[in-house]
Amino acid sequence: MTELLTPKEVANILKVNYRKVLDMIALGELRAYRIGRVFRIAESEVYRYLQSVQIETSVFSSHGIN
Numbered sequence: 001m002t003e004l005l006t007p008k009e010v011a012n013i014l015k016v017n018y019r020k021v022l023d024m025i026a027l028g029e030l031r032a033y034r035i036g037r038v039f040r041i042a043e044s045e046v047y048r049y050l051q052s053v054q055i056e057t058s059v060f061s062s063h064g065i066n
Helices: 007-014 018-026 043-053 057-062
Strands: 033-035 038-042
Touching: 007 018, 007 038, 007 043, 018 038, 038 043
Parallel strands: none
Antiparallel strands: 033 038
16 A cells, blocks of 8 residues: 655655645645545655656757756
């Protein structure tokens, strides 16, 4: 079974504010489980999110950034 993380733990991993993680959940950018009154995010979901926002180097070269 995959480890479940709190929004605060995910915020620490992604180096963003706790509120940003809650917004990402609300917008459907980050899938989460609601258990009672709290959210839990699967560790694999954090990796899936990171893959979805990963930029390609071609983005930089098309904008003249090296």
